[in-house]
Amino acid sequence: NFKTGGVLASIGIIAGLLTGMLGVGGGFVIVPALRKVTNLDMHSIVATSLMIIFLISGMSIVMHIAEGFHYPVTITSAFALACAFGMLLGRQAIRFIPSAIVQKVFALMVFAVAIYMVIKIVNLTNI
Structure with a gap:
C-alpha cells in the first residue's frame, strides 16, 4: 500500500536524521513507530529494528573509515x-x-x- 510505504519512509527519514545528527534514533524511533503504524507483534518489531540498526550502523562505519577515522x-x-x-x-x-x-x-x-x-x-x- 502506497500510504503505508510513505509513512514508513517518513519514519525512516526521521530515524536516519536523528542517527546522523545525534548517533541515536534507531530503536528509540523505529520501535514505537513500527508499533504504531504496523500490525507486527513486538518480537517482529524488535527483530526488524535490529536489522535496520545493523544496516545503518554498517553504512556509518564504512563512511567513517572512508573519511579516515581509525577505530581504537x-x-x-x-x-x-x-x-x-x-x-x-x-x-x-x-x-x-x-x-x-x-x-x-x-x-x-x-x-x-x-x-x-x-x-x-x-x-x-x-x-
Missing part, C-alpha cells in the same frame, strides 16, 4: 564483545518476560534518556 581496535572489540554477550543474555531473558512489560521498560528507558538529555543541556547552558 582494543576498545571497540571489548565493547562489541560485551554488547554481544548482553544481547545473548537478553535473548534468553525475553523468553520469560511478557511483551507488555518489555514495552513498559522500553518506555521508561526512553523517558530516562530524555530527562538525562534535558539535564545535560541545562547544565551546558549554565556554564
Whole structure:
C-alpha cells in the first residue's frame, strides 16, 4: 500500500536524521513507530529494528573509515564483545518476560534518556 510505504519512509527519514545528527534514533524511533503504524507483534518489531540498526550502523562505519577515522581496535572489540554477550543474555531473558512489560521498560528507558538529555543541556547552558 502506497500510504503505508510513505509513512514508513517518513519514519525512516526521521530515524536516519536523528542517527546522523545525534548517533541515536534507531530503536528509540523505529520501535514505537513500527508499533504504531504496523500490525507486527513486538518480537517482529524488535527483530526488524535490529536489522535496520545493523544496516545503518554498517553504512556509518564504512563512511567513517572512508573519511579516515581509525577505530581504537582494543576498545571497540571489548565493547562489541560485551554488547554481544548482553544481547545473548537478553535473548534468553525475553523468553520469560511478557511483551507488555518489555514495552513498559522500553518506555521508561526512553523517558530516562530524555530527562538525562534535558539535564545535560541545562547544565551546558549554565556554564
